[in-house]
Amino acid sequence: LLALIHRSRTGRGQWIDLSQMEALSSLMGxxxxxxxxxxRDVQRTGNRLAHGGAPHGAYRCQGDDRWLAITVFTDEEWAAFTQVIGSPDWTADERFATADSRxxxxxQLDELVESWTKGQTAEDAMHLLQGAGVAAGVVQTGRDIAENDPHxxxxxxxxxxxxAAGVLRPIERAPYLLSRTPxxxxxxAPEFGADLSFVLSEVLGMDDEELAEMAIAGAFD
Incomplete structure (x- = not known):
């Protein structure tokens, strides 16, 4: 955009030198x-936050490779969380009395939280926690996204x-909608190789003789 503005003001274009590494470095915050x-060197924290928020992570649930992300920041959210899971004795432990101590x-807290989530489906636990005002969401698989996500x-x-074989497939549209031309x-998508003849003859301008020679040579196998 800056180069376009410069061109509109001066009539002169510019080369744009864009380094992938530098672009990513600017996102490292x-x-x-x-x-x-x-x-100080910042250490990796995995699913946790460097400052605050516990429990904060992805917790194993019922089923094969099913997980639920849960985040609790405030004491009010913690109280709601403990109520949802039935207020087991460990929730009153002094180690978990405040956000800092959690x-x-x-x-230790992650192990205890997962002792509850393991007995729940990810979907059921998500709805229970969200209903109580606790941030929670299923860690979605590709199937969840393509078939199960209600939003x-x-x-x-x-x-x-x-x-091409007549089997119904979920096909993703563009991730945006325009108000007048959505x-x-x-x-x-066409079957692999379906447009080969069109590309070679119409786009690349190859004649029938050239196509035949390539076919004999096994170029299309």
């Missing part, structure tokens, strides 16, 4: 600043269209 300003004892289904992100997906 406070990590370089922590080193330059405070002399963060300091996050390892995406309501938004009609996927249309089920027949592929657009849509009208057909699935």
């Amino acid at each position: 406070p990590l370089p600043l922590e080193v330059s300003a405070n002399g 963060s300091q004892n996050a390892d 995406l289904r309501e938004r009609e992100l996927f249309r089920h269209l027949p592929d 657009g849509s997906v009208t057909k699935a």
Whole structure:
């Protein structure tokens, strides 16, 4: 955009030097600043936050590779969380009495939280916690996204269209909708190689003799 503005003002274009590494470095947020300003290296925290929030992570649930992400920041959210899970004795432990103490004892807390989530389906636990005002969401698989997510289904992100073999497949539209020209997906992708003749003859300008020679040589096998 800056180059376009410069062109509109001066009539002269510019080369744009864009480094992938530099672009990604700009997204690293406070990590370089922590080193330059405070002399500290930031360590990896996994699913946890460096400052605050416990429990904060992804917890195993019933089923094969099913997980639920849960975040609790405030004492009010913690009280709601404990009520949802039935207020077992460990929730009254002094180690978990405040947000700071919960963060300091996050390892033990995670084990206890997972002792509850393991007995729940990810979907059931999510609805129970969300209903109580606790941030929780299923860690979705590709199947969850394509078939089970109610928000995406309501938004009609996927249309089920027949592929080249006639099998209905979920086909994803563009992730945006324009108010006047929303657009849509009208057909699935063609079978592999379906447009080969068109590309070679119409796009690349190859004649029948050249195509025949390539076929004999096995170029299309």
